[in-house]
Amino acid sequence: MKHHFCLLLVIVLLGCENYEEDIYRYSKIISKSKEYPVYLDMSEIGNIQVTAILPQVSPFKIVSNDKYYFVGDMLKGIHVYEKKAESVCYLCFIECKYIKDFELANNQLFCNNFVDLVIIDVSNPLQINVLNRQKNYFNRFTSYKDFWNVPYVEGKGLIVGSETHVLTGTVTDKKPNLDFTEYDSLYGNLITKALPDSWFSNHPENDKPYIGIIKIDTDQIYTYGSYNSWTICTFLSGTINVREENVWTTPRGEYAPPYYYSDAWPAHMFYSDSLIYILGNGYNSGYSDCITNYGPYFLTFHLYFPTFNPLDITYLPDLREFLVLSGQSVWGAFKYSDDQTSVYMEKYIDYNIPTVATSIFRIGNNVVTLGNELSVYLPSENELKLVKNYPDISGSCYSKAGNVLAVANTRGLFIYDINDLENIKLIP
Amino acid sequence: MVIMKRIYFISLSLILTFSISAQSGKEVNLNTENNEIQSRFINRKEKGFYNIMHASLLLGAGQFTNWSAYYSPYPYYSSTYIVAPPVYYYPGFRTTLTIAPSFTITNGYKFNKHWAAGAGVGFEILNYNLFPLYAELRYTLWDHKISPFMVLKSGYSFAGFKARHFDDLYLDWPPYYTNDARLRHHGGFMLHPEIGVKVPLNENSDLLFTAAYRYQKTKSVARKEYDQAQFDEWEHNENINLLCFGIGIMFR
Numbered sequence: 001m002k003h004h005f006c007l008l009l010v011i012v013l014l015g016c017e018n019y020e021e022d023i024y025r026y027s028k029i030i031s032k033s034k035e036y037p038v039y040l041d042m043s044e045i046g047n048i049q050v051t052a053i054l055p056q057v058s059p060f061k062i063v064s065n066d067k068y069y070f071v072g073d074m075l076k077g078i079h080v081y082e083k084k085a086e087s088v089c090y091l092c093f094i095e096c097k098y099i100k101d102f103e104l105a106n107n108q109l110f111c112n113n114f115v116d117l118v119i120i121d122v123s124n125p126l127q128i129n130v131l132n133r134q135k136n137y138f139n140r141f142t143s144y145k146d147f148w149n150v151p152y153v154e155g156k157g158l159i160v161g162s163e164t165h166v167l168t169g170t171v172t173d174k175k176p177n178l179d180f181t182e183y184d185s186l187y188g189n190l191i192t193k194a195l196p197d198s199w200f201s202n203h204p205e206n207d208k209p210y211i212g213i214i215k216i217d218t219d220q221i222y223t224y225g226s227y228n229s230w231t232i233c234t235f236l237s238g239t240i241n242v243r244e245e246n247v248w249t250t251p252r253g254e255y256a257p258p259y260y261y262s263d264a265w266p267a268h269m270f271y272s273d274s275l276i277y278i279l280g281n282g283y284n285s286g287y288s289d290c291i292t293n294y295g296p297y298f299l300t301f302h303l304y305f306p307t308f309n310p311l312d313i314t315y316l317p318d319l320r321e322f323l324v325l326s327g328q329s330v331w332g333a334f335k336y337s338d339d340q341t342s343v344y345m346e347k348y349i350d351y352n353i354p355t356v357a358t359s360i361f362r363i364g365n366n367v368v369t370l371g372n373e374l375s376v377y378l379p380s381e382n383e384l385k386l387v388k389n390y391p392d393i394s395g396s397c398y399s400k401a402g403n404v405l406a407v408a409n410t411r412g413l414f415i416y417d418i419n420d421l422e423n424i425k426l427i428p
Numbered sequence: 429m430v431i432m433k434r435i436y437f438i439s440l441s442l443i444l445t446f447s448i449s450a451q452s453g454k455e456v457n458l459n460t461e462n463n464e465i466q467s468r469f470i471n472r473k474e475k476g477f478y479n480i481m482h483a484s485l486l487l488g489a490g491q492f493t494n495w496s497a498y499y500s501p502y503p504y505y506s507s508t509y510i511v512a513p514p515v516y517y518y519p520g521f522r523t524t525l526t527i528a529p530s531f532t533i534t535n536g537y538k539f540n541k542h543w544a545a546g547a548g549v550g551f552e553i554l555n556y557n558l559f560p561l562y563a564e565l566r567y568t569l570w571d572h573k574i575s576p577f578m579v580l581k582s583g584y585s586f587a588g589f590k591a592r593h594f595d596d597l598y599l600d601w602p603p604y605y606t607n608d609a610r611l612r613h614h615g616g617f618m619l620h621p622e623i624g625v626k627v628p629l630n631e632n633s634d635l636l637f638t639a640a641y642r643y644q645k646t647k648s649v650a651r652k653e654y655d656q657a658q659f660d661e662w663e664h665n666e667n668i669n670l671l672c673f674g675i676g677i678m679f680r
Contacts, residue, residue, distance in 0.1 A: 018488070027657060
């Protein structure tokens, strides 16, 4: 009986569970900051216009048609030279801010205006006409390459900075958040017309946005696509057509799409001898992808340089060799076999030729480097034999058409007769 | 606050006055012969004031906080000195049987041999002191012999009448610890249904054995104040369920 009573007591006591409730109340004065984005007003930057003659500061690319040479000046615009008989004369300057690459097709210049693509009619460079503008065209990387983009908000524009504003007020348990409504209306639409200087280094090719524009065939403009793809643009009869092409595109595209590496970014793209070259930079290394349009499969030769960023590259088909400028020397990379299952080079050599040249190209069996001087070499597998040096010829970019070589430097555009590489003559 | 305090002490004074007046001044001559005692209990007055002094134990499950110390095994070394590792205290919880003493005094009026009503005050020691002030309704089956009875008590238990300041305040509820804060217990509504057995002792008194269920609401508030009317306040409400076993004596 006693045990039964104890058991009953324990059960009853366990049933006496208490109900508990805890309430927290507070009233506090707090300060909270909120970051408001500052958007870029493109009205000034987007103003494409012909201006007075300006000095060439940093020429980076030359394209031409039968009447004009167009010399790109990094981040500034395009200098136009008119072809006259056997010489050229400066015509005008087309201001296009933050230009980093451009191409000419059917008297239409396709160039970047910071992150926008603009198509300019240059039939008469003195009276240009902006035919089309594709907003944010070069700022549409996706997937794992979102960080290549400049921050952008649809309908508001590029975010170029931010302002932080601090609000102080009382919060309570009933009203736990500060009311930023007034600040939102005050600072919600901040704009600026200037890009921050910190966005640009001494090497604009390493800065965002990553721009590469090349012309394939007569009218197709290839640029980097959203992810491991091409964006291909044509502008015919006043209508722009833009499409994306990647490895799954049907029918298959003409060229293999570019590959976006995880630890590098594309710094420079150009088209030469039916090959697309993409020179990319890493933090201490560099690469060059050479994209072909032959063979049953997509074929992209990959050159990797663990110690330098390649400045320029050319291909010597007879030697099955790529020649690459490192900024200090000339390197060779060989791919002897026809084995298309491997895209890697079979041999790398450093020719140990001290040079600060920034351009290299092939003329016949010779190789020419251009920088603070022009040098002509005769290449073989083991050495580059110097043929002739031209200390008077210098430039940061070139254009070759037939026996005419156009070279641009800070002093202007110069035309040379390269019929005889041992006797290159300036065409006055 | 002051009004509640007055109510409580006025009630206490009244109950004590009635308690004294409820004692019979009549001299009692006990006769050891059973039939005479029996006859004397039959003559007990059916109406009149009564007083009950009651002591009981409140039993229930309570949750308590243990503050466990944690000593970091790794002292901090610098080039010139060694700093003793800090000691951290973490709250741990345990549920255990609580036994709380309760003392009450009730004064009331018997309307007839069955029904009575009264009011009482008391003193109880739970986690903190409670001072119940209540009204009761009492039904007794037989007045003149050993009898079961039922009581329903209901009222309000007062707790501390003012907030106390603590430099270090440890609590059994969140935030468990704070400093430089004030704590006030508010008490709350009580309900106390009770059953028991009444054993007549003589013409004027009965011995009561009781068992009861106790429902008690409590509220405690810890408040930490800062300048510019800023504050932190933690309120802890509890509905306590207890069993109560007691013994009392009734004077009539």
